[in-house]
Each structure stands twice: as C-alpha cells, then as structure tokens.
Amino acid sequence: MQDEHPASTEARRGFLKTVAGAGLAALGGVAGAQSFDFKPAQRYPDPAVLILDPSFAKYRIYSSTVELVGTGMRWAEGPVYFPEGGYLLCSDIPNNRLMKFDEKTGKFTVHKENVNYANGNTRDRQGRLVTCEHSVTRRVVRTEKNGQVTVLADKFEGKRLNAPNDVVVKSDDSIWFTDPIFGINGEWEGARGTPEQATTNVYRIGADGQIAAMITDLVNPNGLAFSPDEKKLYVVEWKGTPNRSIWSYDVAADGGLSGKTKLIDADGPGSLDGFRVDRDGNLWCGWGFSGAFSPTATDVPGGMKAHLPLAKSEDMDGVKVFNAQGKPIGFIRLPERCANLEFGGPKRNRLYMASSHSLYALYVEAHAAV
Structure with missing residues (x-):
C-alpha cells in the first residue's frame, strides 16, 4: 500500500527547502539538515488516513491532510504543546537540542541547545516544562517560568537513574x-554509561517530592499515559516478550497500581513507542518497523548473503490508533517512523507527530484528554 502515500517514494534527498503548501519555514543555518520532497495529498480524503474499523471514521476529517511543519532533525521525540503561547516543543535527541514550532508564524527553529539529550517532555498543571534528560545528567527536570531549571529526580535509593525516557503529570x-x-x-x-539501578522502572514523584518505584518488572518501559479518568495507567514495554506491548494498570486513589493486563501487542515487527490518549479513551500510538531481521541469510545481488528485514518500513511507519479495549481502529501513514505525538492547536485537535527527521501535523475530530 506504499503507493497510496504521496510522499513515501521521495525520501531523504536534497537540501532543506520551503515546501509549498505544507507551511514549512526553512531552518536557516542548521548544519547537515535534510528534508523530504514532501507533497501533501491534493485530494480529499487523504489516502494516508486509513479506517481500520468503522468506529474510527468519526475521528477523520474529510478535508484534512497530513502536513509537514518542520524538518532537519536526526531523531525527533517528546513533543509537548503550550496553549498559552501557541507553540510546540520537541526533542532532537542526537543533536542535543529542543526545537520549537510556532503555530502563528509557521516557523520551526532551535529553542534550546545543550539539553542533556532531552527525550520525553510534558507540561505540568502550572504550565511549566518537565523534561527527561536521558543521558549525561540522567535526571528529570522542570523549567520554571523564569527559565531556571529545578531538578526533580536524579537518583533513587542513592543510585543514579538509568535514562529517564517519557513523562506524564497526573491531576x-x-x-x-x-x-x-x-x-x-x-x-x-548521549554518552555511554553504566546502569546503577537493578531494574528498569516506572517512578512516581509525589507532590511532596518523594520518589517511589511503582513498576519494577518491565524490561525497558517507554511511553506512558493515563486514561481520561486516570483510573488506568498505560505503559509501553519496549523489550517485552515476544513483542513490544502496552500494559494496563488499575490506579487506586492513593496512586497504587494493580491488575496488570496486556492491552496491546505490537504483533511481530511492529514497534510501539510514545503515545497519547484522547477524550474518548483511544490510544494514538507512535508506530513503525522494529528493525527485526530474518535469522536466515538470503542471496542478494553482488554474490552476498544478507539477513533481510522482516517487514518494510514504508508499510508500517506512522500512527496506529487503538480503542480503550485495545482494538486497532485507525492508521495514519507517514514517510518516516513516528516516535511520539501530541495533541495541540487552540482546540487541542491538531495531532503533531514527531517522526525521525521531521514533525508532521493532522487535524482530527479527536481532542487531548487533558
């Protein structure tokens, strides 16, 4: 189904350019920046938006198409939206910086350099940026309104954290x-380091600043989010067996967790990453090919044998949407793998998708849960 997407055959070539009709402002002076020759769909509805179940049809806007709003990154992650300023920040991890997309001007610029390889970001209830610095400092920090940085967590039981990845704030x-x-x-x-924690955990920082390990039995937990009523916590297990998964937990009034249940299985070479939950409880998940390859070598041109990938990235890259019961209902094809996403815009119905080198956007009939 690759030929259904208008951009999928035009990948990774040329210098950074303004893309007509996509609202992309050139990133002047960014060394090594690349762009796709992205062409938004000219016809409605956008063939990149797939209805896997009739229940998803109400979330698709007939006359909305996928837009490229920023590019030039090496590995895009951690998008977070600030409604007061009408802008979105996201991490460009290997380049060790935060990027900013301004909805009013359409400009995509460097927001801050030397951010300790920031990964996940979120906004707290007071409108402050909370960031996972996942290398070098290995800590969770909050940027105050005056620009000062407050360290929220860098150790647990006297030992350094591993590499904080994704973050969410509860009510x-x-x-x-x-x-x-x-x-x-x-x-x-980032920088290679030695893990000091015996397990890879999910932590809770209480309003009193106390840190507790809430989940200790997941292998490399990744994205996480609460259901709209906060009675469920969802967590991606990146090294789950046999596939990547999303686990669901019941959340007690005091924050305690119970009832661990596998909600979603990536099912083979699929790759779950960051995700967001909408008001109806649907999970909008960053999706792509995991990179898994065949254990058996196959003849390839040049007289060589190679272990070929088990799937094609162009068939899997995008956003996969599941309902609250874990059933896949929709898919948004992208020309790059989506690592994380965020609902933005004044009505919180513009889906921003941080995807490898670029930031994409699509208006939908879904809204952020918070």
Missing part, C-alpha cells in the same frame, strides 16, 4: 516517568 500534581537504558547504552543519543 494530583504527581509526576510519573519511565527509566529504561536507551540514553546510556551507546553514543548516538
């Missing part, structure tokens, strides 16, 4: 974050 002002090892297991997204 009681508690902050929940995942702590896998991605930021310290290589040099691409």
Whole structure:
C-alpha cells in the first residue's frame, strides 16, 4: 500500500527547502539538515488516513491532510504543546537540542541547545516544562517560568537513574516517568554509561517530592499515559516478550497500581513507542518497523548473503490508533517512523507527530484528554 502515500517514494534527498503548501519555514543555518520532497495529498480524503474499523471514521476529517511543519532533525521525540503561547516543543535527541514550532508564524527553529539529550517532555498543571534528560545528567527536570531549571529526580535509593525516557503529570500534581537504558547504552543519543539501578522502572514523584518505584518488572518501559479518568495507567514495554506491548494498570486513589493486563501487542515487527490518549479513551500510538531481521541469510545481488528485514518500513511507519479495549481502529501513514505525538492547536485537535527527521501535523475530530 506504499503507493497510496504521496510522499513515501521521495525520501531523504536534497537540501532543506520551503515546501509549498505544507507551511514549512526553512531552518536557516542548521548544519547537515535534510528534508523530504514532501507533497501533501491534493485530494480529499487523504489516502494516508486509513479506517481500520468503522468506529474510527468519526475521528477523520474529510478535508484534512497530513502536513509537514518542520524538518532537519536526526531523531525527533517528546513533543509537548503550550496553549498559552501557541507553540510546540520537541526533542532532537542526537543533536542535543529542543526545537520549537510556532503555530502563528509557521516557523520551526532551535529553542534550546545543550539539553542533556532531552527525550520525553510534558507540561505540568502550572504550565511549566518537565523534561527527561536521558543521558549525561540522567535526571528529570522542570523549567520554571523564569527559565531556571529545578531538578526533580536524579537518583533513587542513592543510585543514579538509568535514562529517564517519557513523562506524564497526573491531576494530583504527581509526576510519573519511565527509566529504561536507551540514553546510556551507546553514543548516538548521549554518552555511554553504566546502569546503577537493578531494574528498569516506572517512578512516581509525589507532590511532596518523594520518589517511589511503582513498576519494577518491565524490561525497558517507554511511553506512558493515563486514561481520561486516570483510573488506568498505560505503559509501553519496549523489550517485552515476544513483542513490544502496552500494559494496563488499575490506579487506586492513593496512586497504587494493580491488575496488570496486556492491552496491546505490537504483533511481530511492529514497534510501539510514545503515545497519547484522547477524550474518548483511544490510544494514538507512535508506530513503525522494529528493525527485526530474518535469522536466515538470503542471496542478494553482488554474490552476498544478507539477513533481510522482516517487514518494510514504508508499510508500517506512522500512527496506529487503538480503542480503550485495545482494538486497532485507525492508521495514519507517514514517510518516516513516528516516535511520539501530541495533541495541540487552540482546540487541542491538531495531532503533531514527531517522526525521525521531521514533525508532521493532522487535524482530527479527536481532542487531548487533558
């Protein structure tokens, strides 16, 4: 189904350019920046938006198409929207910076450099930026309104955190974050380091600042989010067996968790990452090919044998939408793998998708849960 997407065959070529009709402002002076020759769909409805179940039809806007609003990143992550300013921030992890998309001007610019390889970001109930610095400092921080940085967590039981990854704030002002090892297991997204924690955990920072390990039995937990009523916590297990999964937990009034249940299985080479929940309880999940390859080598041109990938990235990259029961209902095809997403815009119905090198947007008939 690759030929249904108007941009999928035009990948990774040329210098950074303004893309007609896409609302993209050129990123002047960004070294090594690349762009797609992205062409938004000319016809309605956008063939990139697939209805997997009739229940998804009400969330698709007939006359809305996928837009490219920013590019030039190396690995886009952690989008967070600030309604007061009408802008979105996202992480460009290998480039060690935060990027900013301004909805009023359409400009996509560098917001802040040297951010300790920031990964996940969120906004607390007071409108402050909360960030997972997933390498070097290995901590969760809050940027105050005056620009000062407050450290919220960098250790647990006297030992350094692994590599804080994704973060969410609950209505009681508690902050929940995942702590896998991605930021310290290589040099691409930070600096190689030694894990000090015996397990890869999900932590809760109470309103009193106390840190507690709430989940300790997931292998490299990743994205996380609460249901609209906050009675469920969903967590991605990146190294689940046999596939990546989303686990569901019942949340007690005091924040305690119980009733661990597998809600979604990535089913083979599918790759779950960050996600968001809408007001109806649907999970909008960053999706793509996991990179898994065949254990058996196959003849390829040049007299070589190669272990070929088990799937095509162009068939899997995008956003997969599941209802609250874990049933897939919709899919948004993108020319790049989506790592994380966020609902933005004045009505919180513009879906921003942080995807490899670029930031995409699509208006939908769904709204952010919070």
